[in-house]
Amino acid sequence: MMNLTVSQSIKIENKKVFLNRQLYFEMPQDTDFPTFTKALYKHAETKYPKFFKMDKLARLGFIAAEVLLNGQSLTEEYPSDKIGVILSNSSSTIDIDTEYYNTIKDKDNYFPSPALFVYTLPNIMIGEICIRHKFNGENNLFVEKEFNPDFQIKYINGLFDQQRVQACLGGWVDYSTKGYEAFLFLVEMADEAKIPFNIESILKLYK
Amino acid sequence: MSERVFVTGIGTISAIGNDIESTFHSLLDSKSGVGPIRHLKTKHSNDFVAGEVNHSNEELRMMAGLSEDFICTRTALLGIIAAREAVKNAGLSNLDMETTGLISATTIGGMDKSEIHYHDYIQGDNLEYAKTHPCGDNTEKIAEALGITGFSTTISTACSSSANAIMFGARMIKSGQLDRVVVGGTDALSKFTLNGFNSLMILDKEPCKPFDENRKGLNLGEGAAYLVLESANAIDLTGKTPLCEVTGYANANDAFHQTASSPTGEGPFLSMKRALEKAGLSPGDISYINAHGTGTDNNDMTEGLAIQRLFGEYVPKFSSTKAFTGHTLGAAGAIEAIISILAIMNGFVPPSLNIKTPVSDHYIRPQKEALLNQVIEHVLSNSFGFGGNDSSLLFSKLRK
Numbered sequence: 001m002m003n004l005t006v007s008q009s010i011k012i013e014n015k016k017v018f019l020n021r022q023l024y025f026e027m028p029q030d031t032d033f034p035t036f037t038k039a040l041y042k043h044a045e046t047k048y049p050k051f052f053k054m055d056k057l058a059r060l061g062f063i064a065a066e067v068l069l070n071g072q073s074l075t076e077e078y079p080s081d082k083i084g085v086i087l088s089n090s091s092s093t094i095d096i097d098t099e100y101y102n103t104i105k106d107k108d109n110y111f112p113s114p115a116l117f118v119y120t121l122p123n124i125m126i127g128e129i130c131i132r133h134k135f136n137g138e139n140n141l142f143v144e145k146e147f148n149p150d151f152q153i154k155y156i157n158g159l160f161d162q163q164r165v166q167a168c169l170g171g172w173v174d175y176s177t178k179g180y181e182a183f184l185f186l187v188e189m190a191d192e193a194k195i196p197f198n199i200e201s202i203l204k205l206y207k
Numbered sequence: 208m209s210e211r212v213f214v215t216g217i218g219t220i221s222a223i224g225n226d227i228e229s230t231f232h233s234l235l236d237s238k239s240g241v242g243p244i245r246h247l248k249t250k251h252s253n254d255f256v257a258g259e260v261n262h263s264n265e266e267l268r269m270m271a272g273l274s275e276d277f278i279c280t281r282t283a284l285l286g287i288i289a290a291r292e293a294v295k296n297a298g299l300s301n302l303d304m305e306t307t308g309l310i311s312a313t314t315i316g317g318m319d320k321s322e323i324h325y326h327d328y329i330q331g332d333n334l335e336y337a338k339t340h341p342c343g344d345n346t347e348k349i350a351e352a353l354g355i356t357g358f359s360t361t362i363s364t365a366c367s368s369s370a371n372a373i374m375f376g377a378r379m380i381k382s383g384q385l386d387r388v389v390v391g392g393t394d395a396l397s398k399f400t401l402n403g404f405n406s407l408m409i410l411d412k413e414p415c416k417p418f419d420e421n422r423k424g425l426n427l428g429e430g431a432a433y434l435v436l437e438s439a440n441a442i443d444l445t446g447k448t449p450l451c452e453v454t455g456y457a458n459a460n461d462a463f464h465q466t467a468s469s470p471t472g473e474g475p476f477l478s479m480k481r482a483l484e485k486a487g488l489s490p491g492d493i494s495y496i497n498a499h500g501t502g503t504d505n506n507d508m509t510e511g512l513a514i515q516r517l518f519g520e521y522v523p524k525f526s527s528t529k530a531f532t533g534h535t536l537g538a539a540g541a542i543e544a545i546i547s548i549l550a551i552m553n554g555f556v557p558p559s560l561n562i563k564t565p566v567s568d569h570y571i572r573p574q575k576e577a578l579l580n581q582v583i584e585h586v587l588s589n590s591f592g593f594g595g596n597d598s599s600l601l602f603s604k605l606r607k
Contacts, residue, residue: 104402117403123364127594130460138458143361
């Protein structure tokens with residue numbers, strides 16, 4: 001019998017970062033997003049200058065994965081094509097869509113930006129995570145009203161059942177001008193599941 | 208649990224036809240839908256060609272049989288027309304729709320309307336259209352028009368979106384969560400994407416030439432396509448004859464660059480290979496590949512190399528149909544799935560148009576003329592998206 005366990009989780013919300021439910025990093029409530037993520041990037045001792053070219057959604061997903069994996073190289077433990085990333089969010093890429101649209105909306109001030117346009121797809125965030133960590137497995141992004149653990153658990157369980165993945169990142173990464181939230185978890189197989197991969201565990205970690 | 212997943216209905220609208228029949232005839236007659244931009248209001252309309260659906264929103268609304276009160280975008284209108292045809296083709300009743308799921312893909316959602324009304328929104332006008340902007344709203348509008356009240360969700364993974372919708376629907380049937388599901392995708396042309404792809408400098412101003420040595424980029428297109436997938440159980444109950452079977456699917460990440468494929472086409476290679484494994488088939492079983500073949504330098508080169516790597520000496524017939532439809536983004540995977548199914552149903556290989564000189568770095572050669580009376584058993588359909596999201600689907604003729 002294969003047991004799936006949630007081996008790591010991270011929640012980023014309200015300028016606080018909880019790694020495996022422990023407070024990992026915190027900044028004052030009035031800190032803006034670029035300052036907060038830059039400080040988190042430094043705190044995690046990340047060296048990946050491309051981070052600063054990413055849009056806010058990709059930056060959020062990227063830094064969440066970075067802190068979650070904390071230097072751990074999953075490709076040393078698993079074949080790269082058996083590591084999947086399944087995420088969802090509600091706001092898709094509305095923030096960068098608006099920013100990009102502002103570059104084409106006026107005839108007099110018209111400068112369509114390729115650097116912005118590239119990020120107007122939510123799965124680019126997944127691409128950035130996959131490029132960084134060399135994950136070649138299945139990846140998908142669902143746009144949903146709210147975080148739906150039942151759906152994610154079924155989807156990821158299915159990937160393990162069909163031996164499509166041996167490790168999988170799941171979760172929710174949402175950014176809009178109203179606010180932002182990231183919740184990522186790493187699912188792996190284990191002889192004994194310390195945190196079994198089920199709704200109760202996920203809700204507890206998400207809370 | 209259903210071991211097998213069947214396709215029982217198909218529907219599509221694109222630059223090459225308002226329905227399945229006209230689409231098939233355009234393919235057979237090598238009649239491209241790429242031409243001048245007539246309906247999208249853009250200052251670039253004389254600079255670029257595109258695969259535009261040659262109907263105004265009012266005409267589409269009439270075709271969809273919707274009243275003025277039904278507030279929706281061009282993306283949703285295209286989706287409703289194609290999904291209606293698929294449901295009708297599958298012979299489903301209104302009652303059936305209550306137990307049917309919907310998985311719909313899109314990349315731009317309601318951008319077409321937001322562009323028209325953007326300045327109004329800021330003034331507080333036409334706000335009823337602002338609600339149609341989200342990708343999910345377009346899915347909900349399609350569900351509403353079709354009477355689907357059960358499971359529905361939206362996938363947004365760039366140009367592989369609707370291939371992933373088909374893959375996900377097939378899985379839901381296999382795992383017994385649904386007996387019937389409408390899967391596919393829809394995207395309308397927009398200034399947003401036209402300007403964006405132009406800024407990336409990957410648009411060809413002339414009709415695109417996938418797999419030609421001198422290809423210059425892609426043409427954008429618009430359209431929608433949906434398939435009805437049913438379980439063996441559902442087929443047994445109704446006794447209907449399916450059109451074909453979904454036997455394989457796989458998705459992989461290229462993990463190389465946001466918008467470019469890796470030099471070896473690692474993601475495309477993995478997705479094709481694993482779709483074959485899923486179906487329990489070997490490369491020699493494939494009769495035809497409907498390539499992603501966008502016409503960009505990078506895609507066609509790396510996709511060709513991945514095909515050569517997987518198939519070796521014996522490469523099946525392959526073509527890209529993007530020169531017919533333009534690149535319809537979130538709808539492309541489903542439109543090309545339907546072209547693949549038409550190939551199986553009609554023993555047909557659609558051609559790659561506009562090829563003068565094949566790619567010199569490839570030893571493989573695309574099919575340049577339409578072929579009929581072919582034995583088409585298994586067809587592989589590729590869709591690769593930005594973010595390195597690569598998917599391959601495998602459709603098979605029904606086993607006797």
